[in-house]
Amino acid sequence: MNEYSLLLISKMTDNKKKRKDQTTEARKRQILDAALSVFSRKGFGEATIVDIAGEAGIGIGTIYNYYKNKEDLLVSLLARNLISDNLNQLLNTTVVQDDKQFMELLLEDRFIFALGKAQELLFLFFEIQRYPKLRRQYVSQVLSPLIDRIEQYIHMKIGPGNFRNVNEKVISRALIGMIIGTMILKRLELRDSPYKKSGIKTISKELSNLVLYGLADKGQCNSAHR
Amino acid sequence: MNEYSLLLISKMTDNKKKRKDQTTEARKRQILDAALSVFSRKGFGEATIVDIAGEAGIGIGTIYNYYKNKEDLLVSLLARNLISDNLNQLLNTTVVQDDKQFMELLLEDRFIFALGKAQELLFLFFEIQRYPKLRRQYVSQVLSPLIDRIEQYIHMKIGPGNFRNVNEKVISRALIGMIIGTMILKRLELRDSPYKKSGIKTISKELSNLVLYGLADKGQCNSAHR
């Protein structure tokens, strides 16, 4: 065996390793997807490993080759879907954008998420509460930054010709709550829900108007409400 | 045993029955309260009958004297707390009131509920989805009437000098969603939450302002936002 062959082997091993890692990742994703589907439908406590294996189309034991136990599936789901979602991207990129559109973009982005793929993630908001560590992680890594960003935005805009002097803590939470709550309503109303995929843009426009008009400096006009 | 004694017994039985009914109701409530507490903390699937019996300070078997099984506890909780809550009362009584205050009253009432005792009920919004019958019942008996009422209100107010021409379906759901979502945020943020019992009136005032200004006819003033 000469240097060349060693090199060759080394290359193959690297390739193999890379390919193995890829399939491992694919398999993990496959299992998590199945778990998400089943948890979402039945709830964590009522879902069984057999269900998940069936949904994934694999054997029971295979799941345990990739995840320590059932709880590990939940925790991994949380990490994958709640903690590290694409929100961060939004928060960072929009900083430089025209802040006139900030609210509209944010609402649109979150509504697309909330009325789309997040429908399956809803149960996580519930399960998260039984895992203090995860709850704290979610709050500190996702929720608080989002709230802070909105508060900043509102705070910045308060002043003549812009926003009224509102309590930004309350308003920011109301906005986020509106999104989360809308997500729940859609799941409750199912077919009766007026939210259709096609109309998300319209919806978020409507809602951002509601909010922006609602925040607008009333001094400018003669009292919106009264 | 003579007639007299029979009469006596009959009398006693009546009394006993009445007292028993009272005790029965009290006992059922005691059990449901314990179940609510445990379900809320652990989730339905993770809660055990032993937990609930312990929380209620009674024996395991006793629970089965009042409820058919564990699921019956959940269903009874749903019925007691979500379906027949005091919302109906509100919906009916406010009809006759000055509709200028409708939004404010509604929001205040629902926020008091959402940030107060409903905190424990949150899990029901998630469990409800596993029970199509209950989901339908909740939607038809609680959610839809509430939505309808708000839609009516908005629809009625749309017009010059009042509300802008908004999509009442979307707005009404956003309002309710805002309440539900706020409930969740409070549970997630825990001690960091800015919602305090004392300030609920202020909060609901702030939010009803947001909504009412947001809905206000922009024609009245020279464009709130732009």
Added chain:
Amino acid sequence: MNEYSLLLISKMTDNKKKRKDQTTEARKRQILDAALSVFSRKGFGEATIVDIAGEAGIGIGTIYNYYKNKEDLLVSLLARNLISDNLNQLLNTTVVQDDKQFMELLLEDRFIFALGKAQELLFLFFEIQRYPKLRRQYVSQVLSPLIDRIEQYIHMKIGPGNFRNVNEKVISRALIGMIIGTMILKRLELRDSPYKKSGIKTISKELSNLVLYGLADKGQCNSAHR
């Protein structure tokens, strides 16, 4: 309800409690006996809870009402049978006895145990090694005291007209080893074993002779060995 009735109730409760404790103890013993039988036959690792429940004639779940898990059964067996056996009794009572008979009594006592009920306990000597805590406990509470006692005895008897100048550490362990090893041989030979219940007295007499002659001061006669 007067004082008397309270007293009466109190009495009943006490009685009930006592009776309950008794049945609890009986049940625990019943389960441990079954576990001992199955472990002894199959070994700890190969024994199943179903086996034990079957042997005890009870349901699977019942075992878990009395023991935390399978390992707890083993540990409890060890505690009951190896640690707190009647050896201590012997060690203490024989102190005052004529020490000429000490060896004979000790051997007889241990052989009755080893060839009798200890046959089922044999596997414990093996399992004990996987539980460092238990091994230490057994060594410190049972084995070391026994060895010490024998060493003392030998040491005391070393001198003209009594025992030769032997290494009491080695001899004492050889004696105990002889008993344990005999136990194993009986289990290996089964029907071919020459040890019968009836003859234990003869056997222990024979062996105590072997030992006592073997230890005897060679000065007494003109050199036994050399």
Added chain:
Amino acid sequence: MNEYSLLLISKMTDNKKKRKDQTTEARKRQILDAALSVFSRKGFGEATIVDIAGEAGIGIGTIYNYYKNKEDLLVSLLARNLISDNLNQLLNTTVVQDDKQFMELLLEDRFIFALGKAQELLFLFFEIQRYPKLRRQYVSQVLSPLIDRIEQYIHMKIGPGNFRNVNEKVISRALIGMIIGTMILKRLELRDSPYKKSGIKTISKELSNLVLYGLADKGQCNSAHR
């Protein structure tokens, strides 16, 4: 492929086969050694194939190329280590030796084994009982011949100027038991054990003295052994 190449192949195959057989044996030994180590540490039931493969530094599947299943590993271990150990050699070679030294040699040989490499084999004495076939094999091929040989020896020496009139069945078993039991005690006492590798010769001398003096004809008193 022509005749020549076939021949060549045939030659190579022969070589390969031989080398393969060597490798095969080495591999089998490697696996058995690992199995022994793991079984000894954890017990058969608690040991896993993964453990053994890890200990051997090979893949799981490889084990199954050489042994049918886990039980086959145990059975092979028994065959290799208990059944066909070097005892037979001793039994046969010592026959011709001066029987004056028989006991001493036997004890020394067995003690070296018992306190040395047999420490790892101890568990086999326990596992053997779950395999009646193996137990019988061990008894008939190893234990009984050894017992017989000792019995013969004792029997032969009983008489004036030699051994007392002892029960050779009991004594022979006590001797073997002493060795086995000593093995166990060493494992139980671990660091506290007085048996050190260096002193095995002294120990076996001490014990063979014990036995020989113990068996010596007390009546004669002049020279029991010689």
Added chain:
DNA sequence: TATGAATGAGTTTTCATTCAT
């Protein structure tokens, strides 16, 4: 009615074994 020990169906989890690479 109140109770909680007994129960086994149903879960989670492990791990020997197979087999495609």
Added chain:
DNA sequence: CATGAATGAAAACTCATTCAT
């Protein structure tokens, strides 16, 4: 041959439910 991912049979263990007291 070597390997280890895939598998499901079998085991441990849980817990809702029953029922005798």
